[in-house]
Amino acid sequence: MxxxxxxxxxxxxxxxxxxxxxxxxxxxxxxxxxxxxxxxxxxxxxxxxxxxxxxxxxxxxxxxxxxxxxxxxxxxxxxxxxxxxxxxxxxxxxxxxxxxxxxxxxxxxxxxxxxxxxxxxxxxxxxxxxxxxxxxxxxxxxxxxxxxxxxxxxxxxxxxxxxxxxxxxxxxxxxxxxxxxxxxxxxxxxxxxxxxxxxxxxxxxxxxxxxxxxxxxxxxxxxPFMQPHPQADQLKPVMTLQSRVISVRQVKQGDKVGYGASWLAKRDSLIATVAMGYADGYPRHTPSDTVVMVNGQPAKLAGRVSMDMLGVDVTDVDSIKIGDPVVLWGSELKVTDIAAAAQTISYEVLTGISARVPRIYIGC
Ligand SMILES: Cc1ncc(COP(=O)(O)O)c(C=O)c1O
The missing domain is CATH 3.20.20.10 (Alanine racemase)
Incomplete structure (x- = not known):
């Protein structure tokens, strides 16, 4: 193993x-x-x-x-x-x-x-x-x-x-x-x-x-469609891309987060850093404010996606700690929506998940 x-x-x-x-x-x-x-x-x-x-x-x-x-x-x-x-x-x-x-x-x-x-x-x-x-x-x-x-x-x-x-x-x-x-x-x-x-x-x-x-x-x-569709809406997502919180920090109003300091805290905020980055295939162009599920609750991407990590504004998520589960897409969050936010299509995002991300099979 x-x-x-x-x-x-x-x-x-x-x-x-x-x-x-x-x-x-x-x-x-x-x-x-x-x-x-x-x-x-x-x-x-x-x-x-x-x-x-x-x-x-x-x-x-x-x-x-x-x-x-x-x-x-x-x-x-x-x-x-x-x-x-x-x-x-x-x-x-x-x-x-x-x-x-x-x-x-x-x-x-x-x-x-x-x-x-x-x-x-x-x-x-x-x-x-x-x-x-x-x-x-x-x-x-x-x-x-x-x-x-x-x-x-x-x-x-x-x-x-x-x-x-x-x-x-x-x-x-x-x-x-x-x-x-x-x-x-x-x-x-x-x-x-x-x-x-x-x-x-x-x-x-x-x-x-x-x-x-x-x-x-x-x-x-x-x-394959951008709009709701009666048959397509019966499809069941096969891949859940998931990870965990590896670090948590408080930032002050006016602080900036991540490469290029592109995300500005509009209030005192709690930032969770998640082990998932563009080298895993999560698209680098996914903008701040794209939804990420943390502890089963919606939160928003904060700052640029880096190679191995990304930041999430978890100020409004209950009781955050290191090790909490994070879902980037799956049944609660459609890959099509994440791809659209990153100005691409689900095909590119799914085929881009890199070899270093272990595939865990269920329902074998
Ligand atoms: C010739 C051909 N047939 C079928 C498919 C499957 O297309 P889709 O994934 O849109 O169902 C492809 C995919 O690119 C293709 O090239």
């Missing part, structure tokens, strides 16, 4: 994760839900998340082969989709050996795949650019390459047509409906399974549900 005394930790509730997965499945009853566990399952631990979803998720998706190999080495047996496809020929051999599914999205990748003889057939997801203009083939390119892939001996018959939304988190933006229409136009030419929806679409765009739906952020209990 590794020695630990620093109290900063991320508690990961695997029951909440499974409940969020079931919500995704219930919202797309005619299809299957692939669990997106790239970037170490958005900071939650890919191996532990894959194991927790073992009996539920028929397949997983990651960004690259390094992430997929880590899962195979840990004994994960489900198909694993590489969302950016192969980067080189060796990726193709490894994909065939380990039964990774490949997203193919540009002609160079497709040519490399067609020209590499492989011992086992590969399952291919063919990505179409329906308007995001990041990855994917145009409709014309799809018409050119689809038949070649279909007749290739080392490519499995069931090619899955797929695309990705640029604005599905904006429920009033008609870009998503346009992307769906463009995709469905292409589907009239190519029979077979398809995949469009990410979390925002699973929750808010039922017309996007297809045979495969790709749930990422919602699995971790964070809403």
């Amino acid at each position: 590794q020695y630990r005394s620093r109290p900063a930790q991320a508690v990961i509730d695997l029951n909440a994760l499974r409940d969020n997965y079931r919500l995704a499945r219930n919202l797309t009853p005619n299809g299957q839900v692939l669990a997106v566990i790239k970037a170490d399952a958005y900071g939650h631990g890919a191996v532990q998340v894959a194991r927790a979803l073992d009996k539920l998720a028929p397949a997983f998706a990651v960004a690259c082969i390094e992430e997929a190999l880590q899962l195979r080495e840990a004994g994960v047996r489900q198909p694993i989709l590489l969302l950016e496809g192969p980067f080189c020929v060796d990726d193709l051999y490894l994909a065939a050996e380990h039964q990774f599914w490949l997203m193919l999205e540009n002609p160079a990748q497709i040519e490399m795949t067609l020209n590499t003889l492989l011992p086992q057939p590969l399952t291919i997801w063919l990505k179409i650019d329906t308007g995001m203009h990041r990855l994917g083939l145009s409709a014309e390119q799809a018409h050119r390459w689809y038949p070649k892939l279909q007749s290739c001996a080392h490519i499995a018959d069931n090619i899955i047509l797929t695309s990705h939304f640029a604005c599905a988190d904006e429920l009033n933006n008609d870009a998503t409906a346009k992307q769906i229409a463009q995709f469905e136009q292409l589907q009239t030419r190519y029979a077979g399974a398809a995949s469009l929806a990410n979390s925002a679409a699973i929750l808010g765009w039922p017309a996007a549900a297809k045979e495969w739906n790709r749930a990422g952020i919602m699995l971790y209990g964070a809403s």
Whole structure:
């Protein structure tokens, strides 16, 4: 057992994760839900998340082969989709050996795949650019390459047509409906399974549900939307980022707190210093006055977040002492709100929790 005394930790509730997965499945009853566990399952631990979803998720998706190999080495047996496809020929051999599914999205990748003889057939997801203009083939390119892939001996018959939304988190933006229409136009030419929806679409765009739906952020209990939403509000936060008070001091009206002396005491105040900083992944740009729960009571960040610590104005919190528990986000404090205060998104904040923060798993 590794020695630990620093109290900063991320508690990961695997029951909440499974409940969020079931919500995704219930919202797309005619299809299957692939669990997106790239970037170490958005900071939650890919191996532990894959194991927790073992009996539920028929397949997983990651960004690259390094992430997929880590899962195979840990004994994960489900198909694993590489969302950016192969980067080189060796990726193709490894994909065939380990039964990774490949997203193919540009002609160079497709040519490399067609020209590499492989011992086992590969399952291919063919990505179409329906308007995001990041990855994917145009409709014309799809018409050119689809038949070649279909007749290739080392490519499995069931090619899955797929695309990705640029604005599905904006429920009033008609870009998503346009992307769906463009995709469905292409589907009239190519029979077979398809995949469009990410979390925002699973929750808010039922017309996007297809045979495969790709749930990422919602699995971790964070809403992709900025506003309240009846389905998204059922999500359960999976990560609680917590720590403890390590020092308490009285400051006088007019005193300043922290680096740059940016926080000014408007009255005599009590400041608690907490073992949590930007080197743990708590965003440095989170402004003073952002809520932090101390002893189960709301208090406010005071001064700049430093590398390993942050200050909280606990003047109005009852009976503060060293060792008191602090929650930075979790069920009482949404990570989406903290991310918004720091002018970022929950995805960045969750994936930014650093390796030095131990992940403690509950509900195993
Ligand atoms: C191709 C693709 N599908 C699905 C997802 C999951 O998205 P979300 O986390 O918004 O559900 C991502 C994430 O970036 C992605 O790149």
